[in-house]
Amino acid sequence: MTSTHADAHILVSMTYASRANPNVSATDFNEILQQAQINNAANSITGMLTFNKDYFLQTIEGPRAQINRLLYILISDERHHDLQIIDTRELKHREWAKWSMNYASPTEENAAIYLKYSTTIGFNPYLLNAESAHGLMNELSAQKG
Ligand SMILES: Cc1cc2nc3c(=O)[nH]c(=O)nc-3n(C[C@H](O)[C@H](O)[C@H](O)COP(=O)(O)O)c2cc1C
Numbered sequence: 001m002t003s004t005h006a007d008a009h010i011l012v013s014m015t016y017a018s019r020a021n022p023n024v025s026a027t028d029f030n031e032i033l034q035q036a037q038i039n040n041a042a043n044s045i046t047g048m049l050t051f052n053k054d055y056f057l058q059t060i061e062g063p064r065a066q067i068n069r070l071l072y073i074l075i076s077d078e079r080h081h082d083l084q085i086i087d088t089r090e091l092k093h094r095e096w097a098k099w100s101m102n103y104a105s106p107t108e109e110n111a112a113i114y115l116k117y118s119t120t121i122g123f124n125p126y127l128l129n130a131e132s133a134h135g136l137m138n139e140l141s142a143q144k145g
Pocket residue numbers: 018032035036037039040047049056058060070073074077079080101
């Protein structure tokens with residue numbers, strides 16, 4: 001499909017949770033992040049990706065057509081599965097404008113933030129509602145400084 005730039009003024013945000021496939025390593029994670037940062041810069045997409053060893057939680061934002069196109073690509077990526085949309089909405093302004101793909105993974109410093117948004121022993125993004133998913137990503141990003 002050729003890109004129609006007519007919708008470039010319609011900005012949307014999409015947040016989803018997915019399960020990492022069992023063989024996904026730290027190297028894979030770095031590759032995913034690198035791919036995301038390079039491609040997104042070319043496609044006017046910005047966002048935030050959080051993960052632990054079992055799950056991904058990602059917000060992507062940009063022109064509606066680009067976000068829908070990326071969604072199809074993400075669904076067919078074999079490094080994760082069971083992609084479930086948590087939130088999608090129109091935006092007046094990007095929330096992650098500074099980052100082609102910001103990211104956070106669990107560290108000692110941010111452990112309390114993950115814990116705050118966990119209702120079970122381990123962190124599980126499938127249990128988050130849209131508001132909590134936003135809260136978590138904003139706090140993780142703020143904590144990175
Ligand atoms: C959890 C996860 C998040 C990803 N995020 C992005 C993203 O934000 N942007 C992107 O272009 N690709 C992202 N990817 C990678 C895409 O699924 C796909 O592999 C990639 O866009 C293909 O790029 P290429 O055509 O340059 O090889 C992500 C993959 C995973 C598993």
